[in-house]
Amino acid sequence: MSDIRLRFAPSPTGYLHVGGARTALFNWLLARRQQGTFILRIEDTDVARSTQESVDAILQGMTWLGLDWDEGPFYQSDRFPVYKEFVEKLVAEGKAYRCYCTPEELEAKREQAMKDGRKPKYDGTCRNRSDVPDGKPYVIRFKAPHEGVTAFDDLIKGRISFNNDELDDLIIQRSDGTPTYNFVVVIDDATMGISTVIRGDDHVNNTPRQILLYEALGYPVPRFAHVPMILGADKTRLSKRHGATSVMAYRDMGFLPEAVVNYLVRLGWSHGDQEIFSKEELIEKFSIEAVGKSAGVFNPDKLLWLNHHYIKESDPERLAELLVPFLAERGVDTAAGPSLPLVVKTLQERSRTLVEMADGALFYYQGEVSYDEQAAAKHLVPAAGPLLEALASRLDGLADFSQAGIEAAFKEFIAEQGVKLGQVGPAVRVALCGGTASPGIYEVIEALGKEETLRRVRRAVAFMGGV
The missing domain is CATH 3.40.50.620 (HUPs)
Known part of the structure; x- marks a missing residue:
């Protein structure tokens, strides 16, 4: 390491x-x-x-x-005692001081500075104050240098410089005794030995103040990299x-x-x-x-595109585990239905998110599939009944119920019946899925399994008025 x-x-x-x-x-x-x-x-x-x-x-x-x-x-x-110790160290070394200015006094100073065209920073009233008002609340400020330049080489932005006369005497401890953000960050990073600080570029203006604190405390200054928003x-x-x-x-x-x-x-x-x-x-x-x-x-x-890529490439077993809570939200008990990894395999190419996959998987776990009205009117017509019944008989006798075996059976069936796949496929799809938009029909049949496939096909035949 x-x-x-x-x-x-x-x-x-x-x-x-x-x-x-x-x-x-x-x-x-x-x-x-x-x-x-x-x-x-x-x-x-x-x-x-x-x-x-x-x-x-x-x-x-x-x-x-x-x-x-x-x-x-x-x-x-958990580290307040550590921060207090470092505050006291800076005060003892004359690198920090107590400031007794009230909020009202500070606001008046700020307004006057703006009227005079000056930067509204603290004017250092208490910087060299010798009297100590009895019982008056105070904050503790860091005694920052008012001359020279504080600069650093940002690993992303390059050289950044600040004139020290633009920086005021930072409050490092509030009047209630709690330390401030810029101070505790330095103490933590210094005592934890942080060598590189990568953070958002909204912190760029904090960096010169923090560098001055590192130097006052005698700690090495880490490298900084400020990431654009x-x-x-x-x-x-x-x-x-x-x-x-x-x-x-x-x-x-x-x-x-x-x-x-x-x-x-x-x-x-x-x-x-x-x-x-x-x-x-x-x-x-x-x-x-x-x-x-x-x-x-x-x-x-772009994120959707990437997610679609990873869904297509992912292990169906893993996706199945991730999909369970999405299906549970939709009232689906995956134990009472086809193998979820098999179902996932049929949906990976079509799903950009697991939400889409869960919605696409619903028909697999519905006891009674609801037929889309337009699809049923077009494809579940009485004339198709005998064809679907004959197909059901063919599938019932099929020994190899793999996707390849199912596809071979379909090809033999349409050849024997003298029809095209387009004359039987849409009706089978509506029978099994409820509509015409679904994964590949051979994949669906394999995932549903023989018993459920035959039940759904024969239910559709009954819906069409029987044979």
Whole structure:
């Protein structure tokens, strides 16, 4: 195992968003590619908004995507004594100070700065204050340098520089004693030995402040890579108005985890013209430097295309297991019907999602198939009754009830009867499935089995008025 250490550090204030999942995926891939360590950390310092339900949703989403972690999950709420110790260290070393300015005073300073055409940052009133007001609440601010430049080489965006006079004295501890986000992130990343920080580019402006904290604490500064955001089709930030944004919503919509992983990694990263990658290929080929600088646009149709590919290529036994809860939602007991893996095989080419597959499988498990009115009127006509009855007799005597055996029997039957497949096939399809849109007729008969096929065909003959 190498020294590279990466982390994913979500805030448990909601579900695992596809943007967060992509960030987790990039960290996970780089850790696996370089045989490093992938750490999961839950940033739950916002006690008011953090919930156990959200923690569970994040862990569930990570597990479903197959993004296993080597260390953690660590919870920031368990580390408050550590943060307090580092705050006191900075104060003792003169690198942080108590600020007694009230919210009203700070607002007045901000308004005055804007009137004067200055940046509305803290003016340093308490920076060198010697008196200590008795009992007055205070925050603790980091004493940032006001001269020079803070710069870093972003692994995606290149060189980024900030003038230090643009940065104010960051609050690192609130008046209630709780630490702030930018401070705890640095303490966690530093003490956990994080070597590379991959995160969304909405954090770019936090980076110079965090670099100054690393330097003040005497810790090495990690490498940074800021990933562009994901946009909707209208080129605005991806949100619920564009459709589902929760990873687990895609599971519930019948997407396979490998399709979501493949899609998310390609949303900003590329390797030549290749579109489809196994997880092993992604680990072998992924590099953070190949992530593009521009935002990715979420395309649901592309995700559907990928999901269709993975459904077609997947093992029917595995798909059958995944399909069971979707069928259960539709009131289907798969134990009382044909083999589910066989059913799945008939539907793989036709299904873009497991929801579509479940809907397509319903006719297999219906005791009495409902006939589509137009299809029945066209194909289940009295004249077809004798033909279907004769076909039922032929199938009843068939020893090889495999797809190949069934196809051979059909060919012999239509040759003997002097008819074309088009004269008998649609009626058989309606008899078995209820309509004319279905998987291949030989596949359907094999999946239903001899007994159920004969029952359905003879029921249709009775529906047509008998022979």
